[in-house]
Amino acid sequence: AQSVxxxxxxxxxxxxxxxxxxxxxxxxxxxxxxWYVQYPNRGLQFLLKYITGDNLVKGSYGFEAEFxxxxxxxxxxxxxxxxxxxxxxxxxxxxWGTGFQKLVFGTGTRLLVSP
Amino acid sequence: xxxxSQSPSNKVTEKGKDxxxxxxxxxGHTALYWYRQSLGQGLEFLxxxxxxxxxxxxxxxxxxxxxxRTGGSVSTLTIQRTQQEDSAVYLxxxxxxxGGAGDxxxxxxxxxxxxL
Numbered sequence: 001a002q003s004v005x006x007x008x009x010x011x012x013x014x015x016x017x018x019x020x021x022x023x024x025x026x027x028x029x030x031x032x033x034x035w036y037v038q039y040p041n042r043g044l045q046f047l048l049k050y051i052t053g054d055n056l057v058k059g060s061y062g063f064e065a066e067f068x069x070x071x072x073x074x075x076x077x078x079x080x081x082x083x084x085x086x087x088x089x090x091x092x093x094x095x096w097g098t099g100f101q102k103l104v105f106g107t108g109t110r111l112l113v114s115p
Numbered sequence: 116x117x118x119x120s121q122s123p124s125n126k127v128t129e130k131g132k133d134x135x136x137x138x139x140x141x142x143g144h145t146a147l148y149w150y151r152q153s154l155g156q157g158l159e160f161l162x163x164x165x166x167x168x169x170x171x172x173x174x175x176x177x178x179x180x181x182x183x184r185t186g187g188s189v190s191t192l193t194i195q196r197t198q199q200e201d202s203a204v205y206l207x208x209x210x211x212x213x214g215g216a217g218d219x220x221x222x223x224x225x226x227x228x229x230x231l
Contacts, residue, residue, distance in 0.1 A: 034219070043119075043206055043222040044158075090158065102148075102171075103220060105158040 002027045004093050006106035013081045014114050021076040021109045023091030032094040033074040035065055039087045050074060081113045119223035121207050127229045128197055136192040136226045140209030147190050148220060149182060153203040164190065197230045
């Protein structure tokens with residue numbers, strides 16, 4: 001089965017500190033991995049994606065993520081958190097080549113950045 | 116440019132009534148998806164359309180749910196005889212092509228459905 005796990009329901013970090021939001025995946029095909037962010041009462045906004053190539057992917061708003069095939073992880077990172085980064089973050093995987101043509105989402109991690 | 120739009124933004128209905136939710140995808144996008152986001156349930160895939168192909172309805176929770184896409188553009192999700200458990204945010208997304216190499220899905224703002 002194709003799945004994504006976000007082991008933390010909530011991550012708390014102080015403004016200015018680095019942040020990490022964890023994601024691990026389990027797919028039978030080649031994983032195409034995505035991060036989305038959801039602000040209150042808004043839809044999902046695309047942050048970044050990994051398709052192939054460099055394992056470190058840079059995205060919007062200063063976020064980046066590192067693809068680690070051996071650990072089947074795709075953790076979202078930012079060197080210096082902002083209060084405005086507080087939101088709900090979703091990791092998703094698209095199991096390319098399996099014929100399963102849908103994004104599979106994790107359950108989401110709420111990021112709370114304190115001033 | 117215009118993103119994915121959805122209407123209405125909020126819908127309150129009484130149990131047993133039918134509702135229609137509308138999605139207008141990004142121009143030129145051939146793939147369109149519907150998801151449901153319930154409190155504590157995460158994002159649940161419902162249905163997707165790819166061009167003129169038969170839609171993938173594998174995620175629809177019951178036969179009360181149906182969707183259509185007219186002219187390869189606008190889509191309508193219909194819920195008949197609504198139940199309280201149908202209360203959720205319904206999200207629509209579109210991408211250039213379903214199954215394309217890592218095509219990004221772009222989401223609309225959602226419709227919040229409340230069934231009393």
